Amino acid sequence: MCAVSGMVSCMRTCSFIMATWVGCASAQACELALVLAVDVSGSVDHIEYRLQMDGLGAALADGAVTEALVAAQAKVMLLQWTGISRQRVSVPWTHVTDLNAADALALRVRGAPREWRNFSTAIGEAVGSALIEFDAVPECKRRVIDVSGDGFSNEGVPPAEMKSAALRKGVTINGLAIAESENKLVDYYRANLIVGPGSFALEALTFEDYPKRIRQKLLREITKQVASLE
Numbered sequence: 001m002c003a004v005s006g007m008v009s010c011m012r013t014c015s016f017i018m019a020t021w022v023g024c025a026s027a028q029a030c031e032l033a034l035v036l037a038v039d040v041s042g043s044v045d046h047i048e049y050r051l052q053m054d055g056l057g058a059a060l061a062d063g064a065v066t067e068a069l070v071a072a073q074a075k076v077m078l079l080q081w082t083g084i085s086r087q088r089v090s091v092p093w094t095h096v097t098d099l100n101a102a103d104a105l106a107l108r109v110r111g112a113p114r115e116w117r118n119f120s121t122a123i124g125e126a127v128g129s130a131l132i133e134f135d136a137v138p139e140c141k142r143r144v145i146d147v148s149g150d151g152f153s154n155e156g157v158p159p160a161e162m163k164s165a166a167l168r169k170g171v172t173i174n175g176l177a178i179a180e181s182e183n184k185l186v187d188y189y190r191a192n193l194i195v196g197p198g199s200f201a202l203e204a205l206t207f208e209d210y211p212k213r214i215r216q217k218l219l220r221e222i223t224k225q226v227a228s229l230e
Helices: 001-026 048-061 063-071 099-110 123-136 157-170 185-192 206-221
Strands: 034-040 076-083 087-095 142-149 171-178 200-205
Touching: 034 123, 034 206, 048 063, 048 099, 048 157, 048 200, 048 206, 063 200, 063 206, 076 099, 076 123, 087 099, 087 123, 123 142, 123 157, 123 171, 123 200, 142 206, 157 171, 157 185, 171 206, 185 200
Parallel strands: 034 076, 034 142, 142 171, 171 200
Antiparallel strands: 076 087
16 A cells, blocks of 8 residues: 555656646747748749748748747747738747647748739838737747848838837847849848848848748847858
8 A cells, every 4th residue: 555655646746747847848938039021022923922931931840940949939920021001910929839839830831822912112111010010929038030032122111210120129130132133132131121139131042042041041040140151
Protein backbone atom coordinates (compact mmCIF):
# COMPACT_ATOMS: atom_id res chain seq x y z
CA MET A 1 0.00 0.00 0.00
CA CYS A 2 2.82 2.38 0.90
CA ALA A 3 4.57 1.65 -2.36
CA VAL A 4 1.37 2.26 -4.31
CA SER A 5 0.66 5.40 -2.32
CA GLY A 6 4.17 6.64 -2.95
CA MET A 7 3.83 5.96 -6.67
CA VAL A 8 0.54 7.86 -6.84
CA SER A 9 2.12 10.77 -4.99
CA CYS A 10 5.06 10.73 -7.38
CA MET A 11 2.76 10.68 -10.41
CA ARG A 12 0.78 13.62 -9.05
CA THR A 13 4.00 15.53 -8.46
CA CYS A 14 5.22 14.79 -11.98
CA SER A 15 1.86 15.84 -13.43
CA PHE A 16 2.02 19.08 -11.48
CA ILE A 17 5.55 19.76 -12.75
CA MET A 18 4.53 19.03 -16.35
CA ALA A 19 1.46 21.23 -16.09
CA THR A 20 3.56 24.02 -14.64
CA TRP A 21 6.13 23.67 -17.43
CA VAL A 22 3.47 23.75 -20.13
CA GLY A 23 1.86 26.76 -18.50
CA CYS A 24 5.17 28.57 -18.39
CA ALA A 25 5.88 27.73 -22.02
CA SER A 26 2.48 28.95 -23.19
CA ALA A 27 2.88 32.13 -21.16
CA GLN A 28 6.29 32.91 -22.67
CA ALA A 29 6.50 36.53 -23.73
CA CYS A 30 6.18 37.52 -27.37
CA GLU A 31 9.62 38.61 -28.52
CA LEU A 32 8.56 39.84 -31.98
CA ALA A 33 5.49 41.31 -33.69
CA LEU A 34 6.00 41.20 -37.47
CA VAL A 35 3.80 42.74 -40.17
CA LEU A 36 4.41 41.28 -43.63
CA ALA A 37 3.34 44.12 -45.95
CA VAL A 38 3.06 42.87 -49.54
CA ASP A 39 2.64 45.08 -52.62
CA VAL A 40 -0.37 44.14 -54.78
CA SER A 41 -0.45 47.31 -56.90
CA GLY A 42 -1.19 47.41 -60.62
CA SER A 43 2.45 46.81 -61.57
CA VAL A 44 2.26 43.32 -60.04
CA ASP A 45 0.63 40.86 -62.46
CA HIS A 46 -1.06 37.61 -61.41
CA ILE A 47 2.07 35.51 -61.98
CA GLU A 48 4.19 37.91 -59.91
CA TYR A 49 1.57 37.89 -57.17
CA ARG A 50 1.78 34.10 -57.01
CA LEU A 51 5.58 34.24 -56.91
CA GLN A 52 5.33 36.56 -53.90
CA MET A 53 2.76 34.56 -51.97
CA ASP A 54 4.22 31.15 -52.75
CA GLY A 55 7.70 32.45 -51.96
CA LEU A 56 6.58 34.01 -48.70
CA GLY A 57 4.68 30.86 -47.72
CA ALA A 58 7.71 28.70 -48.52
CA ALA A 59 9.98 31.00 -46.50
CA LEU A 60 7.66 30.84 -43.48
CA ALA A 61 7.64 27.02 -43.76
CA ASP A 62 11.43 26.83 -43.97
CA GLY A 63 12.89 24.95 -41.00
CA ALA A 64 15.29 27.68 -39.91
CA VAL A 65 12.63 30.40 -40.19
CA THR A 66 10.05 28.27 -38.38
CA GLU A 67 12.40 27.55 -35.48
CA ALA A 68 13.27 31.24 -35.20
CA LEU A 69 9.60 32.23 -35.14
CA VAL A 70 8.77 29.68 -32.44
CA ALA A 71 11.81 30.66 -30.38
CA ALA A 72 10.63 34.27 -30.53
CA GLN A 73 7.01 33.29 -29.81
CA ALA A 74 6.36 35.67 -32.67
CA LYS A 75 3.06 37.19 -33.69
CA VAL A 76 2.80 37.61 -37.46
CA MET A 77 0.30 39.39 -39.73
CA LEU A 78 -0.09 39.62 -43.52
CA LEU A 79 -1.10 43.02 -44.92
CA GLN A 80 -1.78 43.56 -48.63
CA TRP A 81 -1.43 47.12 -49.87
CA THR A 82 -1.66 49.27 -52.97
CA GLY A 83 -3.07 52.83 -53.27
CA ILE A 84 -4.69 55.26 -50.84
CA SER A 85 -7.29 53.62 -48.59
CA ARG A 86 -6.42 50.22 -50.00
CA GLN A 87 -4.62 48.33 -47.26
CA ARG A 88 -6.19 45.17 -45.89
CA VAL A 89 -5.24 42.50 -43.36
CA SER A 90 -5.35 39.15 -45.19
CA VAL A 91 -4.05 37.07 -42.28
CA PRO A 92 -4.65 38.56 -38.80
CA TRP A 93 -2.16 38.40 -35.95
CA THR A 94 -1.12 34.76 -35.58
CA HIS A 95 0.79 33.64 -32.50
CA VAL A 96 3.50 31.19 -33.58
CA THR A 97 3.68 29.16 -30.37
CA ASP A 98 4.83 25.89 -31.94
CA LEU A 99 5.66 24.17 -35.22
CA ASN A 100 2.01 23.42 -35.99
CA ALA A 101 1.12 27.09 -35.65
CA ALA A 102 4.01 27.99 -37.95
CA ASP A 103 2.88 25.49 -40.59
CA ALA A 104 -0.70 26.78 -40.39
CA LEU A 105 0.53 30.37 -40.83
CA ALA A 106 2.55 29.43 -43.92
CA LEU A 107 -0.49 27.75 -45.49
CA ARG A 108 -2.75 30.73 -44.79
CA VAL A 109 -0.25 33.15 -46.30
CA ARG A 110 0.26 31.00 -49.38
CA GLY A 111 -3.50 30.68 -49.88
CA ALA A 112 -4.42 34.33 -49.28
CA PRO A 113 -6.52 35.66 -52.17
CA ARG A 114 -5.45 38.86 -53.85
CA GLU A 115 -7.29 41.92 -52.54
CA TRP A 116 -6.72 44.42 -55.41
CA ARG A 117 -5.26 44.48 -58.92
CA ASN A 118 -5.28 47.88 -60.64
CA PHE A 119 -4.23 50.65 -58.29
CA SER A 120 -1.25 52.87 -57.44
CA THR A 121 1.69 52.41 -55.08
CA ALA A 122 1.20 54.14 -51.72
CA ILE A 123 4.06 52.94 -49.53
CA GLY A 124 3.59 55.61 -46.86
CA GLU A 125 -0.10 54.71 -46.54
CA ALA A 126 0.83 51.04 -46.12
CA VAL A 127 3.25 51.92 -43.34
CA GLY A 128 0.62 54.05 -41.61
CA SER A 129 -1.90 51.24 -41.74
CA ALA A 130 0.63 48.74 -40.38
CA LEU A 131 1.57 51.02 -37.49
CA ILE A 132 -2.01 51.04 -36.24
CA GLU A 133 -2.08 47.24 -36.11
CA PHE A 134 0.63 47.13 -33.44
CA ASP A 135 -1.84 48.55 -30.92
CA ALA A 136 -3.32 45.03 -30.71
CA VAL A 137 -0.02 43.41 -29.62
CA PRO A 138 1.47 45.71 -26.94
CA GLU A 139 3.05 42.74 -25.15
CA CYS A 140 5.56 42.05 -27.94
CA LYS A 141 9.06 43.35 -27.25
CA ARG A 142 10.13 44.10 -30.82
CA ARG A 143 7.95 45.49 -33.59
CA VAL A 144 8.90 45.17 -37.25
CA ILE A 145 7.24 46.02 -40.56
CA ASP A 146 8.56 43.96 -43.48
CA VAL A 147 7.72 45.90 -46.66
CA SER A 148 8.17 44.30 -50.07
CA GLY A 149 7.35 46.02 -53.35
CA ASP A 150 8.37 46.62 -56.95
CA GLY A 151 8.01 50.38 -57.37
CA PHE A 152 8.45 53.89 -56.04
CA SER A 153 5.65 55.42 -54.01
CA ASN A 154 3.45 57.52 -56.33
CA GLU A 155 0.40 58.29 -54.21
CA GLY A 156 -0.46 59.40 -50.68
CA VAL A 157 1.86 60.42 -47.87
CA PRO A 158 5.55 59.96 -48.80
CA PRO A 159 7.11 57.03 -46.93
CA ALA A 160 9.91 59.24 -45.57
CA GLU A 161 7.29 61.21 -43.64
CA MET A 162 6.28 58.05 -41.75
CA LYS A 163 9.73 57.44 -40.27
CA SER A 164 9.20 59.63 -37.22
CA ALA A 165 5.82 57.99 -36.52
CA ALA A 166 7.46 54.57 -36.66
CA LEU A 167 10.20 55.64 -34.26
CA ARG A 168 7.66 57.03 -31.81
CA LYS A 169 5.94 53.64 -31.70
CA GLY A 170 9.23 51.76 -31.41
CA VAL A 171 8.77 50.15 -34.82
CA THR A 172 11.57 49.11 -37.16
CA ILE A 173 10.86 49.14 -40.91
CA ASN A 174 12.80 46.85 -43.24
CA GLY A 175 12.42 46.63 -47.02
CA LEU A 176 12.74 44.14 -49.86
CA ALA A 177 12.94 46.00 -53.16
CA ILE A 178 11.98 43.93 -56.21
CA ALA A 179 14.04 45.71 -58.84
CA GLU A 180 12.74 43.99 -61.96
CA SER A 181 11.66 47.28 -63.57
CA GLU A 182 13.22 49.83 -61.17
CA ASN A 183 16.96 49.28 -60.82
CA LYS A 184 17.41 52.06 -58.25
CA LEU A 185 14.55 50.92 -56.04
CA VAL A 186 16.70 49.52 -53.24
CA ASP A 187 18.46 52.91 -52.95
CA TYR A 188 15.04 54.58 -52.71
CA TYR A 189 14.01 52.14 -49.96
CA ARG A 190 17.19 52.84 -48.02
CA ALA A 191 16.76 56.59 -48.28
CA ASN A 192 13.01 56.87 -47.79
CA LEU A 193 11.63 53.78 -46.05
CA ILE A 194 13.83 51.91 -43.62
CA VAL A 195 14.15 53.18 -40.08
CA GLY A 196 14.82 51.90 -36.57
CA PRO A 197 17.54 49.89 -34.82
CA GLY A 198 19.20 47.44 -37.22
CA SER A 199 16.90 48.37 -40.11
CA PHE A 200 17.95 47.24 -43.59
CA ALA A 201 16.82 46.85 -47.19
CA LEU A 202 17.58 43.92 -49.47
CA GLU A 203 17.20 43.69 -53.23
CA ALA A 204 15.55 40.98 -55.31
CA LEU A 205 16.63 41.48 -58.91
CA THR A 206 13.49 39.78 -60.24
CA PHE A 207 10.27 38.30 -58.89
CA GLU A 208 11.86 34.87 -59.41
CA ASP A 209 14.59 35.98 -57.00
CA TYR A 210 12.01 36.96 -54.38
CA PRO A 211 11.61 33.56 -52.58
CA LYS A 212 15.33 33.28 -51.80
CA ARG A 213 15.63 36.89 -50.70
CA ILE A 214 12.50 36.92 -48.52
CA ARG A 215 13.81 33.86 -46.67
CA GLN A 216 17.10 35.68 -46.02
CA LYS A 217 15.21 38.76 -44.95
CA LEU A 218 12.95 36.90 -42.52
CA LEU A 219 15.90 35.15 -40.89
CA ARG A 220 17.74 38.42 -40.51
CA GLU A 221 14.85 40.34 -38.94
CA ILE A 222 13.58 37.51 -36.74
CA THR A 223 16.98 36.59 -35.31
CA LYS A 224 18.39 40.15 -35.31
CA GLN A 225 21.39 39.09 -37.40
CA VAL A 226 24.08 41.70 -37.87
CA ALA A 227 26.01 39.97 -40.64
CA SER A 228 25.31 41.37 -44.11
CA LEU A 229 23.25 39.21 -46.44
CA GLU A 230 23.43 41.52 -49.42
